[in-house]
Structure formats: C-alpha cells, structure tokens
Amino acid sequence: MNKVIYVSRGGHTKKLAEAVARGASCTAEALTGATQVTGADTLFVGGAIYAGSLDGKLTSFLRSLTPESARRVAVFGSCASPNASILELVRKEVPGGIEVSSEAYQCLGSFLVIVSAGHPNAADLSGAEQFGKRQAAL
Numbered sequence: 001m002n003k004v005i006y007v008s009r010g011g012h013t014k015k016l017a018e019a020v021a022r023g024a025s026c027t028a029e030a031l032t033g034a035t036q037v038t039g040a041d042t043l044f045v046g047g048a049i050y051a052g053s054l055d056g057k058l059t060s061f062l063r064s065l066t067p068e069s070a071r072r073v074a075v076f077g078s079c080a081s082p083n084a085s086i087l088e089l090v091r092k093e094v095p096g097g098i099e100v101s102s103e104a105y106q107c108l109g110s111f112l113v114i115v116s117a118g119h120p121n122a123a124d125l126s127g128a129e130q131f132g133k134r135q136a137a138l
C-alpha cells in the first residue's frame with residue numbers, strides 16, 4: 001500500500017500530490033495533527049518551502065516516522081526558487097534507518113504572482129504523475 005501525505009498552504013503542492021497519487025494508484029491526504037502512518041510501502045511526502053523552511057507540521061511528522069511507518073519515503077514538492085532543495089530539507093528531519101529515495105520530484109511554485117509565475121503547470125503535473133508511477137514500481 002502506497003500513501004501520499006502533503007502540506008500545502010496555497011494549493012500548489014496539493015495539485016502535485018493529486019498527480020503523484022494518480023501515478024502511484026493511491027490517494028492523497030492533507031497532513032493534520034492526527035495523521036499517523038503505519039505499514040506503508042512507499043510513503044510519498046509532499047511539501048513546499050516557506051521562508052527557507054518546511055512547514056512546522058510537516059517537520060514534526062517527519063521526525064515522528066519510524067521504520068514501521070513505511071518501507072521507504074519519496075519526496076516531492078514545489079517552491080519559488082530553482083536552487084532550493086526540498087529533498088535536502090526533508091532528509092535532515094527523517095530519523096536514521098528509514099530509506100529516503102534519492103530521486104525526488106520538485107518543480108517551481110509561483111510566489112507573489114510574478115516569481116515563478118504559472119507554476120505548477122500542466123508539464124509539472126505530468127512530471128509529478130510520472131514520478132509517482134516510477135517510485136511506486138520500485
């Protein structure tokens with residue numbers, strides 16, 4: 001069983017999450033304080049960057065993961081900068097002993113209308129779906 005969990009303040013990462021879930025043939029769920037995951041095969045985790053950091057709720061969730069939560073974690077998300085790495089931020093929070101796939105999916109997400117305008121676009125969503133499909137097959 002695969003699972004997609006995401007945090008999205010503005011809706012961009014939600015769109016990506018739905019595309020990843022389509023590719024991985026599972027459902028996407030917004031993270032809440034009550035979210036618990038046990039026994040997932042691939043756990044897809046999606047987020048964005050806000051003032052250089054992940055959302056605090058996502059950080060707490062990542063820190064709470066155990067080897068029983070999932071066989072592996074695969075990361076996706078969006079941010080305005082082409083140089084920032086969501087995978088790197090996630091890796092810092094996931095406890096040791098849990099595999100985090102070295103392939104992540106990240107695309108631009110518009111910010112203040114003009115920065116990275118138009119993203120995520122149809123090509124970004126298609127890339128997210130393909131990512132979900134590839135990762136689910138591993």
Ligand SMILES: Cc1cc2nc3c(=O)[nH]c(=O)nc-3n(C[C@H](O)[C@H](O)[C@H](O)COP(=O)(O)O)c2cc1C
Pocket residue numbers: 007008009010011012013014047048049050051052053078079080081082084108109110111
């Ligand atoms: C308050 C705020 C702070 C942000 N800070 C950053 C940042 O430090 N680096 C970056 O690359 N993008 C930054 N962004 C852009 C978001 O990462 C981008 O819009 C992302 O697609 C938002 O995803 P969401 O719609 O799922 O919340 C910021 C956006 C907001 C609203």
